[in-house]
Amino acid sequence: MRIGVYVCHCGRNIAGTVNVAEVAEYAGKIPNVVIARDYRYVCSDPGQDLIKNDIAKLQLDRVVIASCTPTMHQATFMNNVQKAGLNPYCLERANIREQCSWVHADMNVATAKAKSLITAALARVSLSNALVASEVQVTPAALVIGGGISGIQAALDISNSGFKVYLVEKEDKLGGNLLRLNKTFPTMESVPGIINAKLEQLKDIPNIEVLTGTEVSSVSGYIGNFKVKVKQKAGEESELEIGTIIVATGFEAFDAKLKPELGYGAYPNVLTALELEQMASLSGPTGGKILIGGKEPKNIVLIQCVGSRDKTVGVEYCSRVCCMFTAKQAAYLREALPDAKITICYIDVRAFGKGHEQFHERVQRSGVVYRRGAVSEIYKKGDKAVVRAEDSLIGEIYEEEADLVVLATGLRPSPTAAEIAKTLNISLGADGFFLEAHPKLGPVETTTDGIYIAGCAAGPKDITDSISQAHAAAIKASIPMFRGMVKREPLVAQIDEGVCAGCRLCENICEYGALVFDDERKVMTVNQALCRGCGACSGTCPSGANQLRNTAKRQIFEMIDILVGS
């Protein structure tokens, strides 16, 4: 065996706490280590070239890189050693940054720990086998769950790329929450116009199958080969063969009744922002006229952050759209009721998007009064709703006798989110929205290959940003279909049939249905395509017949011996 060891400085990140030269020297003396080097940034081009050249010149058959967590540069290093002709599964990582230099202050301690982490990695890699990733075909069809603006846009992109799309919507009609909106901010476009234009585009495309009144009942399989059962309201169930999945299940509005002090449901002149949208819509019950009890309101108060930034109702986050939504409503109220007094109660004005600040200013110039501060209660006085609030800018409590109060209710996760998360085996965050693979660089990906998220399913956002995410999720979902094949990780469970007693203890542990009992031979077998390499079954196996490739029992115990013994 000929092993190369590379100790990364990561600038001062590692070298500031770990004596990297000493660690490399130490590693160089361990049996089978042919070369051990330290280098400033192993992930940089020259650092990678160094490894490649060593593999060729010194005929290395194993490589250990001691650097950052494998969640960062694993693909970088695997690709690199493969280019030099080394099997990428003969590469081992020792995490001497997150698990060493970043958590220790004392250089002696950190250096000693780095040495043992590398020694353990050497023990493991010595027992690793060269493995080959298999490839499976991708079914050229996508499933989009949710027929709102995000789902529609994602479906359009995928079908324009030439792939089949099933667009599933639980309601009887496509359009989602946009069906309840009147105008956009800051452009004051007609929302029904936007939806109709998209629906027209959908009609022209033959390879989109729209399934309204339909819900996803079960999902099995893996990227490229999902089997999805969908159920129509009538009870009819069918199974679809799917390559990739986009979740675009949107949001639901916060229930204003959870803030009883605001009088929603008790006073007829307290409306939610969505109710005002419907009233202002030309196709609404008043033909677009703003009427409360048959009369035009003279004094209107709009209250922001209802069910947002409010721990008393368990919502810590900002709903991202309500500030501009409210400004927009003030704009059309001003237009319809030029003489009305319009007041907006806010905490912070979040006019952060393109053209938003300018719009906000226009609204203020039109005589809409912004008052900073929280509303403590709304009570009834005759046919008026009195808003009691504190103006935190002038430090006084004031009351406004309003004919109309509009509550800018925030955005909550779709009520279906939890069920869908379970069905798809993907995660929700603490806020109840779907969790992305990485908050900065992977906003539309989930941690499950082949499943993507878009729009408000991933968190509150406006139409602009929802559509951007829909396009983004569409390309992610299309890439495996463009390629036609996906790689399957070979790091899966493996059964030594000679040892397996057929106890079947592992079978129920598996979350993915990857373990199949062979009734004739009375041994367990692994469906490698379904196995995700979590290792739960291997841990359960009493005889050691079931082991994870390159994380075998012997490898784990040798590492423990080194780490605990030192």
Place this chain on the structure above:
Amino acid sequence: MQAALDVANAGFQVVLVEKNPTLGGHMLQYSEVFPTLDCPQCIGTPKMVESGSHPNIELMTYSEVMEVTGEAGNFKVRIKKKPRYIDASKCTGCGECARVCPVVMKNEWDLGKSERKATYIPFAQAVPAVYTIDKTEKTGCIECFKCVEVCDARAIRHKQKETYEERNVGAIIVASGFDIFDAGLKPELGYGVYPNVITGFDMERLDQAGGPTAGKILINGKEPKNVVFIQCVGSRDKTVNVEYCSRVCCMYTAKQAWYVKHKIPDARVTVCYIDIRSYGKGYEEFLERVQREGVVYRRGVVSEIYKNGDKLVVKAEDTLMGEVYEENADLVVLATGLRPAWTMSQLAKTLGLAVGEDGFFVETNLKTGAVESPINGIYIAGCCQGPKDIPDSVAQGSAAASMACTLVTRLSREAVLK
């Protein structure tokens, strides 16, 4: 990079043109990103490596687009490759040339707060890892040829000239980013006059482990004990012709306030703000954490900064208390906003694109066509369309990639049918 990777991963060929010597852009200069406090080099360099080594991506760094003709499906693009005075195919990145180079210049990577040689590489993980000899400024290379003597790879080419290449492409994605507002345009804040008034971008380099102080927050060699952050410098400010909000400064300030609290726990940290715009996923929660850790937020406008002995005094109005107050500071950080990149107007001309009143590229429709330019086949992504944070920029990068791929797919299908 995100747009290029998505298009390339879908199986199309990509030409990735970057005017600077390395990929990466602004993100790689930061110390940490909000609200996850990830290190941007850690999350960014894998994308750089992937972009630099992708079989479907032809990388042209230190290059500029000079001319675009044709139409969707068949654009002809003329690209200028600026001379590095080093043969990129031969350079091994060993750095000997920089070691012997006698010319010391300001290092723009550290926003002028450190020095580099005339022969340089922006940072250690640059892609490509190739040195560049700076002859763009008078203070640059003096052609002493010491680098020629030490280069074992014989890669130095002092007589290198710019070259031009032509590429045919079906679609174009513009992702040319932003520049930082010049804080000198607000003279009342003393930037450029007082050395302890710095911008948020300076702060990133000051906190970064690879920066000029190796990550120590030091002003004149000392840890500041009283730090004031001022938001909206060059944002929401008509006096400097910037009406818009820069969308990221509230959160980067919260993050930087955390840097100070984290490294100098006994420092007094004050943030002067107008509205706190913590609108993104996990942002409100992060803001609350920062406030819990003792950062004081005061609402109001700063009128001026003046010097009193060796201390700075920030004069501001607290609009919540309705009082004018003064805060002593030994470090003031100006949260400078985002401006259109200086290359915008030229790029707009070359591509035939329009810029809006705010100076950013105009989209077909703010709601439904944010990544589409008015020219069929040309898409816009990230901060060249308007300020935005990393996740929204990444989403737009992918979005533009999706538009480009669907266009090219549709056009080739139509061509086959014809």
